[in-house]
Every structure is written in structure tokens, then in C-alpha cells.
Amino acid sequence: MKAQPHRLAAIVLLMTTTAAVAQFVKGNEALSVMPNGSKKVETPPLPAATLAKPCPANQGGCGAGGWKMLETSNGISECTEFYARDGTCRPSTFGSQKLLRAWVVKSNGQWLQCPQPSLSDKCVTLKGLLVTTAH
Numbered sequence: 268m269k270a271q272p273h274r275l276a277a278i279v280l281l282m283t284t285t286a287a288v289a290q291f292v293k294g295n296e297a298l299s300v301m302p303n304g305s306k307k308v309e310t311p312p313l314p315a316a317t318l319a320k321p322c323p324a325n326q327g328g329c330g331a332g333g334w335k336m337l338e339t340s341n342g343i344s345e346c347t348e349f350y351a352r353d354g355t356c357r358p359s360t361f362g363s364q365k366l367l368r369a370w371v372v373k374s375n376g377q378w379l380q381c382p383q384p385s386l387s388d389k390c391v392t393l394k395g396l397l398v399t400t401a402h
Contacts, residue, residue, distance in 0.1 A: 324357040333367025
């Protein structure tokens with residue numbers, strides 16, 4: 268039996284759409300849609316302490332604890348840190364690569380790290396997580 272091209276295209280579209288939706292965190296206050304349709308994105312503020320040199324996203328293995336999934340002006344991104352400094356993020360590979368990931372979201376005005384792309388009781392505040400500082 269021959270596969271029908273339009274069915275195959277529909278399946279591929281569904282799979283890519285599902286991957287894109289799966290990484291979006293419903294209720295993430297860091298992403299707002301403005302009245303004109305544009306998007307406003309907020310990332311966690313830099314701490315008062317001086318941070319260590321940024322770990323570039325193109326340098327694999329330098330981000331402790333896996334990739335931080337953040338909404339950025341370029342959409343959902345994989346970042347080596349919570350703050351999304353220049354060069355520390357890359358386009359998401361969610362759905363095509365299996366990597367250790369944590370989602371960084373804002374809920375009730377508080378920045379959280381979640382083990383899955385959803386708000387749950389397993390999310391922890393970023394305030395309690397260690398920050399590497401420069402000496």
C-alpha cells in the first residue's frame with residue numbers, strides 16, 4: 268500500500284507543532300502579548316554580584332545542570348545560564364535532541380526553575396540556586 272503524501276505531510280506537521288507546544292510553559296508571565304500583537308519577553312534579572320565570564324552556547328558541556336529553557340526575543344531558547352546573556356543561548360533543539368533541560372519561568376512575580384515544561388509543585392525558586400561569581 269502506498270503512503271499518501273498529504274497524510275505524511277500532516278503527520279510531520281503535527282509532530283513539529285507538538286514539539287513546539289511541548290516546550291511552551293502555559294502561565295509563564297515572562298512572555299506577554301501586547302495589544303498590537305508584538306511580544307514582550309522578560310528574562311531573570313542579573314544578580315547584584317559580578318557573574319563569571321559567560322559560558323557560550325556553542326561550547327557544549329559548560330553549563331552546569333543542563334540547558335536552561337528560556338523565552339527570549341528569538342522564541343524559546345536553550346541557554347547555558349538563567350540570565351540569557353549575549354551568546355549564552357541557542358535555538359531550541361527540543362523534540363530533535365535528548366538533552367538534560369530545565370525550564371525557567373516566571374509565575375506570581377517569582378522566577379522558577381521547573382523540571383518539565385509546566386508549572387507544578389516541583390518547580391523551585393531561582394533565589395535558592397547557586398550563582399557562580401567572578402573573583
